[in-house]
Amino acid sequence: MGYIGNFPTALPLSTNDLNDGIVTTAKLANDSVNASKFDETDDYTFTGTVSGAGGGKLLQVVSNTKSTVFSTNAGSFVDTGFDVVITPSSTSSKIWVHYDTGVYQASGGANFNLAIYRNDSTNLHDSSLNHFLRLATNDQYYSTSLSAYDTPNTTSAVTYTLYAKSGSTVHVPTGGQFATVIAMEIEG
Numbered sequence: 001m002g003y004i005g006n007f008p009t010a011l012p013l014s015t016n017d018l019n020d021g022i023v024t025t026a027k028l029a030n031d032s033v034n035a036s037k038f039d040e041t042d043d044y045t046f047t048g049t050v051s052g053a054g055g056g057k058l059l060q061v062v063s064n065t066k067s068t069v070f071s072t073n074a075g076s077f078v079d080t081g082f083d084v085v086i087t088p089s090s091t092s093s094k095i096w097v098h099y100d101t102g103v104y105q106a107s108g109g110a111n112f113n114l115a116i117y118r119n120d121s122t123n124l125h126d127s128s129l130n131h132f133l134r135l136a137t138n139d140q141y142y143s144t145s146l147s148a149y150d151t152p153n154t155t156s157a158v159t160y161t162l163y164a165k166s167g168s169t170v171h172v173p174t175g176g177q178f179a180t181v182i183a184m185e186i187e188g
Contacts, residue, residue, distance in 0.1 A: 057187040059093065062086045066101075066179045073169040077115055077123070080172050083161040084181045091153050092188030097124075097160045098147045101179035103172050105140055110167030116148040117161050124148040124160075141174055151188070 062084055070080040086095060097116055105112060115125045125148065152158045160183055164172055173179035 059089055059185040059187055060086070061182060061184050063180060063182045066173060066181075067177070069171050069173065069175050070164070071169055071171045072164055072166060074165050075167070077113070077117075077163040077165045079117075079120060080162045080164050082172070082179060082181065083159050084183045085157050085159050086183040086185060087157045088152060088155055088185055090188060091155060093152075094186040094188050095150045095152060095158065095160075096147065096184045096186060097150065097181065098145065098183075099162050099179065099181045100143075100145045101162070101172055102174035102177045103142050103144060103170055104174040105142075105166070105168060105170045107138055107168040110170075112166040112170050113164065114144070114146050114172075115163045116146060117163050118150060118152060119159055120161060123163070124150055 064082070064084045066082045068081070070082065072078050072080075082099070082101075084097065088095065099114075099116065103112065115123050117123055146162070148160075150160075160181070162172070162181070164170065
C-alpha cells in the first residue's frame with residue numbers, strides 16, 4: 001500500500017487490537033504454543049475427547065463398619081471378620097483399600113501385626129511391610145490405620161479382609177468403638 005507523506009510509525013499489536021477468531025489454528029506454526037504459553041493452572045473447556053491423559057478417575061467407593069470386637073493371640077495371621085467387597089468394572093482397575101481401627105492389648109510388650117488380604121489368600125503386605133505395632137505397656141489402647149493399593153485384574157467381586165496376629169491377646173476394634181474400611185476403584 002502506498003503512502004503520501006511519511007510512512008506510519010510501527011506499533012506493536014496487543015490482544016485488544018485483534019478480534020476473536022481472526023487468528024485461526026491453521027495460521028499458527030506447529031511449535032508456536034508451548035508450556036510457557038499454556039497456563040496449566042487455568043480452567044479450560046474441552047469439546048470432544050481428551051486422549052493420552054491416562055486413568056486415575058474415581059469410579060466407585062464402598063465402605064463398611066465394624067463394632068464387634070475380635071480377639072486373638074494367634075502367632076500367625078487370622079481373619080478378623082472385618083471385610084469389604086467391591087466389584088471392579090474393568091480388569092485394569094486399581095483398588096485402594098483403607099482401614100481405620102482401634103486396638104487394645106491387655107498385656108503390653110508383645111508384637112502385634114495387621115495385614116490386608118485379598119480373597120482370604122493374598123497378603124497385600126509382604127513380610128517386610130506388614131503393619132507392625134508394639135504396645136509397650138499393659139492396658140493400652142491404640143488407634144491405627146492401614147492401606148493397600150491393589151490390581152486384582154478381575155471384574156468379579158473381590159473381598160478385602162483385615163488379618164491380625166499377636167504375641168498376646170489383642171482386641172480389634174476396641175470395645176464400644178467403630179472401625180471403618182473404605183475401598184475405592186480407580187480407573188487403570
